[in-house]
Amino acid sequence: MSKVLGMRCRECGEEYPMNPVHVCELCFGPLEVVLDWELLEGKLTREKIEKGPPSMWRYWDLLPVEGPPTVGRNVGFTPLVKAERLGREWGLKNLYIKNDAVNHPTLSFKDRVVALALTKAREFGYKTVACASTGNLANSVAAHAAEGGFQSYIFIPDNLEQGKVLGTLVYGANVIAVSGNYDEVNRLCAEAGDKYGWGFVNINLRPYYGDGSKTFGYEIAEQLGWKAPDHIVTPCAGGSLISKTYKGLNELNRLNLLENGGKDGISTKMYAAQAKGCSPITTAIKAGHDMFRPQKPNTIAKSIAIGNPADGHIAIETVRKSGGWAEDVTDDEVIEGIRLLGRTEGIFTETAGGVTVAVAQKLAEQGYFGENETVVISITGNGLKTLEAISGKLGSTVHIQPNLNSLAEALQTEKLLASV
Amino acid sequence: MAVSVLIPTPMRKQTNERDTVEVNAGTIATMVAELTALFPGIEKRLVDDKGDLRRFINFYVNEEDIRFLDGKDTPIKDGDAVSIVPAIAGGC
Numbered sequence: 100m101s102k103v104l105g106m107r108c109r110e111c112g113e114e115y116p117m118n119p120v121h122v123c124e125l126c127f128g129p130l131e132v133v134l135d136w137e138l139l140e141g142k143l144t145r146e147k148i149e150k151g152p153p154s155m156w157r158y159w160d161l162l163p164v165e166g167p168p169t170v171g172r173n174v175g176f177t178p179l180v181k182a183e184r185l186g187r188e189w190g191l192k193n194l195y196i197k198n199d200a201v202n203h204p205t206l207s208f209k210d211r212v213v214a215l216a217l218t219k220a221r222e223f224g225y226k227t228v229a230c231a232s233t234g235n236l237a238n239s240v241a242a243h244a245a246e247g248g249f250q251s252y253i254f255i256p257d258n259l260e261q262g263k264v265l266g267t268l269v270y271g272a273n274v275i276a277v278s279g280n281y282d283e284v285n286r287l288c289a290e291a292g293d294k295y296g297w298g299f300v301n302i303n304l305r306p307y308y309g310d311g312s313k314t315f316g317y318e319i320a321e322q323l324g325w326k327a328p329d330h331i332v333t334p335c336a337g338g339s340l341i342s343k344t345y346k347g348l349n350e351l352n353r354l355n356l357l358e359n360g361g362k363d364g365i366s367t368k369m370y371a372a373q374a375k376g377c378s379p380i381t382t383a384i385k386a387g388h389d390m391f392r393p394q395k396p397n398t399i400a401k402s403i404a405i406g407n408p409a410d411g412h413i414a415i416e417t418v419r420k421s422g423g424w425a426e427d428v429t430d431d432e433v434i435e436g437i438r439l440l441g442r443t444e445g446i447f448t449e450t451a452g453g454v455t456v457a458v459a460q461k462l463a464e465q466g467y468f469g470e471n472e473t474v475v476i477s478i479t480g481n482g483l484k485t486l487e488a489i490s491g492k493l494g495s496t497v498h499i500q501p502n503l504n505s506l507a508e509a510l511q512t513e514k515l516l517a518s519v
Numbered sequence: 520m521a522v523s524v525l526i527p528t529p530m531r532k533q534t535n536e537r538d539t540v541e542v543n544a545g546t547i548a549t550m551v552a553e554l555t556a557l558f559p560g561i562e563k564r565l566v567d568d569k570g571d572l573r574r575f576i577n578f579y580v581n582e583e584d585i586r587f588l589d590g591k592d593t594p595i596k597d598g599d600a601v602s603i604v605p606a607i608a609g610g611c
Contacts, residue, residue: 122605124529127575286579289604293528302607390574393586407584409606412574
């Protein structure tokens with residue numbers, strides 16, 4: 100018996116069978132997978148999950164696939180790091196980093212959504228998969244397509260960082276660089292998507308792709324000892340991760356798996372983080388609007404530079420419902436955020452992570468977090484992919500000759516003296 | 520010449536599977552009215568109960584989002600191409 104009942108429109112409630120379709124025919128609202136809770140409630144236990152593999156697939160019972168994973172078997176269950184030193188800087192005693200910068204295999208949270216979407220693509224019988232991407236999704240679809248023996252077509256804006264382009268080409272994908280920003284790439288893909296009969300990860304496979312992000316929330320709770328944290332700060336691009344993380348926590352609560360859950364729901368507050376150069380979601384939240392206004396992105400945080408976020412309304416609703424808030428930061432603050440996380444915790448994140456750290460700092464300064472409350476920062480990607488953004492901004496190396504005199508001389512210079 | 524409107528797959532049941540429909544010059548609002556006259560039933564796909572364009576649909580005139588133009592009152596002239604595109608996920 101399947102654990103999935105079908106799909107339902109999030110906007111108008113119309114129901115659909117499990118097919119590769121992503122929007123409601125009546126109102127164009129996004130479709131969401133409906134799990135069979137009668138089948139799950141009381142049967143899925145912590146013990147069963149804990150006995151599962153050390154990957155996102157330990158939550159297989161809550162994911163919309165019929166069979167075992169066919170790609171990405173090792174994705175997820177990334178470290179939840181207690182950030183003692185960063186916490187001290189901000190006066191927080193229980194600060195954690197959920198570190199998807201080391202997700203397997205392509206070093207971003209996108210491996211979660213792709214492992215699920217391509218496993219589902221195989222179940223639907225697709226031989227070719229595709230995506231529109233700001234970079235991380237490109238890397239992940241290309242890698243998992245290679246693993247699964249799919250053909251792949253990857254559409255990217257033509258101004259992406261080299262690391263993300265090479266990190267896609269290496270897997271043998273067909274990479275198509277579109278002159279335009281991500282929103283323009285997306286529009287083209289929506290128009291092309293139906294034409295070629297491909298499994299478009301973020302279009303016709305979107306309901307399954309989206310559910311991969313729930314595992315980010317499941318893992319945070321399990322790694323905190325089956326507790327939902329008090330606060331989670333999450334970067335927003337299309338706006339999906341923040342609401343799916345929240346959904347994941349609420350599902351664990353529904354299954355009675357949380358220490359601090361209950362009938363009234365969880366008390367976790369969700370915070371949206373964006374760059375000022377692309378902030379449709381945070382701007383709407385701060386202004387008290389339910390609707391966002393699209394923007395033309397202009398920021399170094401390219402992986403989250405989406406001016407017309409598909410799940411923007413849902414992200415806004417999630418933040419509001421949870422009692423959270425939103426902030427946005429300048430590109431200089433993004434760089435400072437990357438440096439701060441590197442210097443205090445030894446974690447090198449990409450620009451989106453810099454946004455999240457800098458926003459978390461702002462929120463901490465504004466007094467949103469209690470000293471002893473549990474705060475989780477969502478780090479979704481790896482800094483090695485966006486070297487251009489920090490090039491020339493981290494200081495320089497100290498050059499010496501290979502002899503002790505030269506070393507001794509260098510150690511007397513102002514720059515190194517302090518650390519000797 | 521006329522204005523060509525690209526119909527997305529989820530809406531083609533309403534247009535007898537036609538992927539492109541031609542309408543007269545005017546505005547996005549007159550386009551919606553004309554499509555409704557041609558294909559009764561399409562209106563409630565495009566417009567909500569309050570008469571506003573549905574929030575999960577994006578309209579583009581010659582590749583520009585109408586929210587950067589004049590919304591429903593954005594003019595469309597002969598030779599223009601209008602795309603109707605459902606919102607798409609991406610990033611995080």
